[in-house]
Structures are given as C-alpha cells and as structure tokens.
Amino acid sequence: MSLAPRAVLVHRTTEYDELVARHGTHGQAAFFLASRGRDIEEVAERHRRTRRALAEVTAAIPLSWRQTRVERADLDRFLFAPEDVVVVVGQDGLVANVAKYLAGQPVVGIDTDPGRNPGVLVRHRPGDAATLLPSVLAAGTGVDELTMVEAVADDTQRLVALNEIYLGAAGHQTARYRLGLEDDGGVVEAQASSGVLVGTGTGATGWIRSVWQERGGDGGRGEGHRGVGGSGGGRGAGVRLPGPTEERLVWFVREAWPSPATGTSLVAGELAGGGRLVLTVECERLIAFGDGIESDAVELTWGQTVRVGVWGERLRLVG
Known part of the structure; x- marks a missing residue:
C-alpha cells in the first residue's frame, strides 16, 4: 500500500518575528524601527499577511494527505520523501533555497506579498491552493522543469x-x-x-x-x-x-x-x-x-x- 502524499509547507521567519525575538517586545521593536525612520505597522502587516497565507494554505490541504512544516533555517536538516508535495509559502528566493534539497518532488509556490515579490517562482495566490493542491499529482498538471x-x-x-x-x-x-x-x-x-x-x-x-x-x-x-x-x-x-x-x-x-x-x-x-x-x-x-x-x-x-x-x-x- 502506497503512502498518502505529504504536503511540506516551507516558510521562513518573518521580519516581525525576528525583530521581536531580538528586542524582546513589540514596543521595543517599534522604538528601534522608529529610530531608523521606519514604522513597525508596515512590518507587522506583512507578518499578518504571511500568517493568513499559511493558515489558508494549510486549510486547503486535502484531508487524506499528511502534512508538516519546515522553516528555511532547518532545510539542511529536513528529510524530503519521494511522495512529498512541496508548498513554498513566501518569496521567490525561498523556492531557490529549497530546490537543492529536492529530487523530483513537485513544488507549488505561493506568493504571500503580491506586488512586492516578482512572482517568477511563487506564481500562485493563497486562495488558489484549494483547487490547485488536489490536482498537483493528477496527470496533465502543468509543470515547468527548471534547469x-x-x-x-x-x-x-x-x-x-x-x-x-x-x-x-x-x-x-x-x-x-x-x-x-x-x-x-x-x-x-x-x-x-x-x-x-x-x-x-x-x-x-x-x-x-x-x-x-x-x-x-x-x-x-x-x-x-x-x-x-x-x-x-x-x-x-x-x-x-x-x-x-x-x-x-x-x-x-x-x-x-x-x-x-x-x-x-x-x-x-x-x-x-x-x-x-x-x-x-x-x-x-x-x-x-x-x-x-x-x-x-x-x-x-x-x-x-x-x-x-x-x-x-x-x-x-x-x-
């Protein structure tokens, strides 16, 4: 009996998470950014969009599939399996980060910040996941094989x-x-x-x-x-x-x-x-x-x- 597909959601820590981890609180992070002419609300909004995208894509994974998540910093320690469907939720560069660890698994790129990312490799929106993921393994699904x-x-x-x-x-x-x-x-x-x-x-x-x-x-x-x-x-x-x-x-x-x-x-x-x-x-x-x-x-x-x-x-x- 073959294993059910496993959706592997690849993401990275947001700038907001990194700032709060470094400075301890939202307020301290806001003060640090303000001293450099930046508004933390812009950073926090991108963080919220990323979290919403992850939640929407997670909810779209077929119930019969297994699923897991891996953060970019842990990719070199993560073991991808042949039956995996890799779902990259983030920027174009995140697809490049994960590519070298794969051996033919299909990759779906989900753009968390349309208009800010070029979208060359993260070609889909979070709302596309509900119809896209169930069809990924079907014959005839369009796949570009990148050198x-x-x-x-x-x-x-x-x-x-x-x-x-x-x-x-x-x-x-x-x-x-x-x-x-x-x-x-x-x-x-x-x-x-x-x-x-x-x-x-x-x-x-x-x-x-x-x-x-x-x-x-x-x-x-x-x-x-x-x-x-x-x-x-x-x-x-x-x-x-x-x-x-x-x-x-x-x-x-x-x-x-x-x-x-x-x-x-x-x-x-x-x-x-x-x-x-x-x-x-x-x-x-x-x-x-x-x-x-x-x-x-x-x-x-x-x-x-x-x-x-x-x-x-x-x-x-x-x-």
Missing part, C-alpha cells in the same frame, strides 16, 4: 543552485585561478578577477542578467558562442541568455585583470548539455556558493579543481 547548476570539487564537495553559482575570493576581492572548458582541447588561461558566475535561465532574471547587461548583452540576437574574448562588443556580446527550462548555462568572469601573468581571453560563454567549466585554484582560499547564500559556501584551496555544469536533477515547478 539547475552544480559545482563538484575534486574532493567530492558538491554545491547545487537554481539561479547561479559564484566562485571567487571571500569578500569578492581578487581571486587567482586557471580557467578552461573541459571539452575545448585543453585551452586554459590563468586569470585574476573578482570571481566567476555560472547561471541558469532562472538566474537570468537576476544577478546573471545584471552582469550580462553591464557590458551590452547581445541585443536579443540569439547568437551564442561557447567562449567569448574580452575585446570588442563587451563581456556579454555574443552570449544568449537561456530560458529557465533550457539545458544550457551561461558563465561570466567578473572584472578580469590583464597582466603579464594573467589573461582576459576567456571571460564569457555557454555550457550546453554535458559541458563543464573547469577552474583550478591558484590562491590560498577560494569559495563557491549558490543563489547568493554565502554562509553556505564550499571552501577550496591551492591546487584544487572544481567543475561546473548542468545538474542532472531539475526543479519541477507547478505552473
């Missing part, structure tokens, strides 16, 4: 992200390394830069897009290349940003520094299918982190190699 990116070090450390992976020095100072493409005939370049970004089509709406636009992009021409040099047209020229479901990544070197010992000929490109970007560390400490969470970084040291490419799993986001 993810992974970095694997030679000591087996692994990092997975939905948006992008950053590799560079802690504090975003100068990092030294050797960079190349795994299937590009052994072409490798020594570089000094403020880091390397490798991103997905989902990440192309955020940090990756800002780097791409910084140097001109490709104007929407769609002319992609596996590697792009540092001269002419800007860093983004010739690189076409992928769509969220494309099995393709883009990578950019940030502020590569030319010198007698370091080059700038490999500063942008694409990784399709099994393509891998290979980085060998040539400094005492280099970190890699995903989706902007620097506190969950992989640490690398002199001589270590890390390979970055498309991850085999995809995030199954209910449309």
